[in-house]
Structure formats: structure tokens, C-alpha cells
Amino acid sequence: MKVNQKKLEPGKVRLEAVATVDEVSNVLQAAHVAFAQSMGLQPQQGKTVAEVAEEHMGIKNLDSIVEASAIEALVPLALDKKNIVPLFPPKAEPKSPFKRGRQFSFDVEVTLKPAYELSSYDPVEVTVQPYRFNEAVVDAQIEEMSKRYTSFVADDPRPVEKGDSCLIAMKCFEKGEELKGLSTEGRTYTAGKGYMPEGFDEAILGMQPGETKQFTFEGPGIDDDFNEITQVIDCTLTVKEIQKEAVPTIDDEWIAKNMPMYKDLAALRADIGRNLERQDREQYDTYCMQAVASELGRRFQGKIADEAYEAMRDNLVQNLRVNLQQQGKDWEEFVQENGGEQQFGMMLMLQTREMLVQGFALDAVFRHEKLTLTDDDINAACHVMNPQANPKQIRQQFEQSGRGFALRESAERMKANRWALEHAIVKHPEEAPAAAPEAPAAEEAAE
Known part of the structure; x- marks a missing residue:
């Protein structure tokens, strides 16, 4: 992709981009697959997605149906080409017909993410619950294991x-x-x-x-x-x-028969405990980092553009709708369960602002402390996004789709958050003081 950059007013640039024939084909193919998944179309050996869509849905030109989403997928490629991080996702302005087998020209007007500042960069002070690993979860996992062998x-x-x-x-x-x-x-x-x-x-x-x-x-x-x-x-x-x-009793004899890779039940318990404690530690670290990010957000200074609020809110709503659909829940019912449209809208607005402010506050820490990214930092961010997947594959997906800038932003914020936690003043709730002795009754005091 060829991209030229022109400065506009302060904080804005215009990108003039020309996507190659292959890039147009790639985004159309990805849009076809996304369409099939959203419509529940099953792949058929020897047939393209377009052929399946025509056979089952009567769609003669699937390219025209997915054109808008395919063009939208080209925008991150242009941004990544110039290593530009937008304040909110910009829209493409087509300058030529969008057709398979042809180059595609488009412009993008980008509002750059401002360099916000904090009122102070001193270490934050947070109060969090102390970490404790509950051994009962090991017993629960072994019990679940025994049920699987019923x-x-x-x-x-x-x-x-x-x-x-x-x-x-x-x-x-x-x-x-x-x-x-x-x-x-x-x-x-x-x-x-x-x-x-x-x-x-x-x-x-x-x-x-x-x-x-x-x-x-x-x-x-x-x-x-x-x-x-x-x-x-x-x-x-x-x-x-x-x-x-x-339901079997998991003991040394059962272990020897069914799981000979373990010496005995104690070895199995130790292995389960290590895995669960590692997961538990990751969750605890996330909890502590969230507490630190929240405190940093209180120091945020600056005004956030309405477009940034709208983009973040729309993204939250979209993700929430997808999650509810996967759970088989109705959107309207969910809104009513959360206080109705007005209360839910207010809650969504507060959550949107909190996420934006915390993100920009972490950007400020990364910049102020002159932190730098390493491959390990990016892989760590990929792991958080999908702990079950190979971080290198996640990174490849981001970079091939032109969202490398978004991955780097996430990695920078995560590194800034961890740095802030390492330098924070972390306190734990004090144990309740012993009850003071009751004052003597007036009659007793008079005696």
C-alpha cells in the first residue's frame, strides 16, 4: 500500500492511500469469511464462500454486500504504514471504484491521539486485599476430575x-x-x-x-x-x-492405574496447585494493576473529544451484544435487568470515560518515564488478550491486518501499568482493632 501523509490543522493529518490488487482481494476474502460466520453459513469442500452464499441465500454478488466492511479493513493498513495512532477509528473516503482485481484509492482524515498529561507523576498509593491462595480450589478440581471419570x-x-x-x-x-x-x-x-x-x-x-x-x-x-x-x-x-x-475416589491406587505420569496423589495435587496458583496470581496482578490504573486516572488532565467517547461506547456495546448473543440472552432484557435504558446509558457512559481516561493516563506514564517496548512486552500483551493462543500467532494476526499500532498501544499501556504498580505504595486493609472496653455505668462510676 502506498500512503502519502499531509498535515492539516494541529492534531489532524490526511492520508492518501492506494491499496494494491492483492490487498483488495485479501480484505474481501476476510469479509466473506466474517459474513459466513455471522450468518451461520457452513463451509463446503470445493466451494467458495460466495458460491455457498448464492446457493443458500440467493446472493449474486457477495463482494457488494461486504464492500463497506472490506474498505473499513483497509484503513488500519494505511495507519500502520505511517505508524499513526488515531484518537478514534477514522473512516475511509473512497476516490475510486472498489472492485476485485483493481487497485483502490481512498483518503483518511485522522485525528491524532493527543499527548495528555497527569497532574502528578509521583508514585500512587493503593489499598488492595493481600494475596492468599485458597487450597480448597485444589480439592474442588480433584472432585471435578473424579466426576469426569464416573x-x-x-x-x-x-x-x-x-x-x-x-x-x-x-x-x-x-x-x-x-x-x-x-x-x-x-x-x-x-x-x-x-x-x-x-x-x-x-x-x-x-x-x-x-x-x-x-x-x-x-x-x-x-x-x-x-x-x-x-x-x-x-x-x-x-x-x-x-x-x-x-464416582471413583482419587487416591494413590487410582493415580497409579489412571495417571501413571504422577508418582502419587500428592504429586497430582502439587501440579494442580501450581497451575491454579499461577492463574490466581495473574488474576491478582490484574486486580492490583486495575487499582493503580484507576488512581492514575484521577490525575488525568485534558479534554477528550466527543468522537472518542462515541467510538469507545459503540465498541463496548458491540462487544456486549456479541457476548449476550453467545449466551443466548436478549439485549432488551439485559438492559432492563440493569436498571432500564436511562440507568444503563449512564453506567455505560461512566465506564466509557473510565476506560478512556485510564488508557490515556497510562500513555502519559509510558511517555514521561521514557519506557521502551521489547518483543517480550508485545508477547505479554498478546498472552493477556488470549492466554490459550500462541502469542506469536496473535502478533502476526495484528500486524497482517494493519493493527500493529493497536497492539503496540496495548503493550505500552500494560508496561506502564506494571511499572506504576512496581513503584506504587501498596497497602493492605488494616485488621479491625480490638473492641474497646465498655465505659462503666453511671451507678458503677459513682460507687
Whole structure:
């Protein structure tokens, strides 16, 4: 991408950019994938996303549908080319048609992030709870582990009741053809849990261990044309035994049999404890760093542009909507649960300002203390963003998408926050003083 930079009024620049044919193709492809994910379109071998979208949604030109988001993805590439950090995300101004196989020209007017200052750079003073690792979480994890190894063993014989688990053998046929996926020589089944159609449960309830029954039940199916149909299934079923859950006791003997990589239970506990304490320490450090950032925010000086508030608020709302959607929660209901539109809006505004102010305060510390970034600092920021992913891959994703400047900003703020914590005056709540002795009653004092 070719980018020319021109100064405008103080604090603003204009970028004149020309995206290459490959860059246009790359952002269109990424926009196609994002569209498919948002619409729940499943990839099909040998077909492009555009072909799948046309087949299932009747979209003739997917490029035109995703054009706006594809153009938006080019803006960070232009910013990163000039190592510019905007105060808020700028919009592209197209200067040529946006088409696959062609270069694309656009301008971007950027409001630069100001160099805000703090009223003081002296060490901050914070009061935080002292760190304590609760060994009970190790016991809880071992208990969860034992549940994952739960097995089913024979229970006292009795007729099958709703909620009972039982070992069954069965053969199922549809129009004389055996259904291999349903047939089994031995499988644990829990009656009345909805794992099979109601007709199946109605037939199995009341059966005795050792009893065999032939019956027919109906179930949902899909024909060759992917139409929903009702299947009629003939079944011969034998209840072999009533079963109950057996949760193992995690002890040295169980460890030797199931986890020979550990010497004994004590070694397993020690390993679990180390991992949990490391995670717990990271959370505690985040808690302390947040306390420090909050105090630094109180020293912030300057005026933040309305556009920065709006961009941050919109980003918060977008992320929140995505999280609620993943949890299957309704946005309107969530707003009402949090006090209604007015109260929720006020809470969102306060959160937006807090995040902006703390970020700018950390920028000021990084600049004032003349801190510098290393690869380890950037990798640490990547780890915080996604602890489960390879930091190098996260970094590569940021840089390839032109968001290297955003990654560097996050790493700088994180380093400034940690530096401020290392130099902070950290106090812990004092223990409650012993109760003072009660004053003697007037009659006693007179005596």
C-alpha cells in the first residue's frame, strides 16, 4: 500500500492511500469469511464462500454486500504504514471504484491521539486485599476430575423408572433395513431425559432386567433432499441391568492405574496447585494493576473529544451484544435487568470515560518515564488478550491486518501499568482493632 501523509490543522493529518490488487482481494476474502460466520453459513469442500452464499441465500454478488466492511479493513493498513495512532477509528473516503482485481484509492482524515498529561507523576498509593491462595480450589478440581471419570455399575434389580440408568441392547430397523447408528450390543441409557423420542421411553419404562420387548416408535429424520420427515422405527430391546453412577475416589491406587505420569496423589495435587496458583496470581496482578490504573486516572488532565467517547461506547456495546448473543440472552432484557435504558446509558457512559481516561493516563506514564517496548512486552500483551493462543500467532494476526499500532498501544499501556504498580505504595486493609472496653455505668462510676 502506498500512503502519502499531509498535515492539516494541529492534531489532524490526511492520508492518501492506494491499496494494491492483492490487498483488495485479501480484505474481501476476510469479509466473506466474517459474513459466513455471522450468518451461520457452513463451509463446503470445493466451494467458495460466495458460491455457498448464492446457493443458500440467493446472493449474486457477495463482494457488494461486504464492500463497506472490506474498505473499513483497509484503513488500519494505511495507519500502520505511517505508524499513526488515531484518537478514534477514522473512516475511509473512497476516490475510486472498489472492485476485485483493481487497485483502490481512498483518503483518511485522522485525528491524532493527543499527548495528555497527569497532574502528578509521583508514585500512587493503593489499598488492595493481600494475596492468599485458597487450597480448597485444589480439592474442588480433584472432585471435578473424579466426576469426569464416573462410570456405571450394576444396581439392585427393579423395574425401569423415569430417571433410571440401565444397560440396554437393541436392534432398530426402518423398512426392514437395520439402523447401525441406533443398534447396540450394550449401551447405558437414562430413561426420561429426552435422549430418545417419547415413544421409546414409554416402551422402556416398567421393563425388568432380563426382559426383552419388541415395539415401534416414531422419531424425526431428514430425507435425501434435506426435508424433515417422521421415521417409523421397529425396535427389539433388552434391558440387561439397572445401573447406578460410581464416582471413583482419587487416591494413590487410582493415580497409579489412571495417571501413571504422577508418582502419587500428592504429586497430582502439587501440579494442580501450581497451575491454579499461577492463574490466581495473574488474576491478582490484574486486580492490583486495575487499582493503580484507576488512581492514575484521577490525575488525568485534558479534554477528550466527543468522537472518542462515541467510538469507545459503540465498541463496548458491540462487544456486549456479541457476548449476550453467545449466551443466548436478549439485549432488551439485559438492559432492563440493569436498571432500564436511562440507568444503563449512564453506567455505560461512566465506564466509557473510565476506560478512556485510564488508557490515556497510562500513555502519559509510558511517555514521561521514557519506557521502551521489547518483543517480550508485545508477547505479554498478546498472552493477556488470549492466554490459550500462541502469542506469536496473535502478533502476526495484528500486524497482517494493519493493527500493529493497536497492539503496540496495548503493550505500552500494560508496561506502564506494571511499572506504576512496581513503584506504587501498596497497602493492605488494616485488621479491625480490638473492641474497646465498655465505659462503666453511671451507678458503677459513682460507687
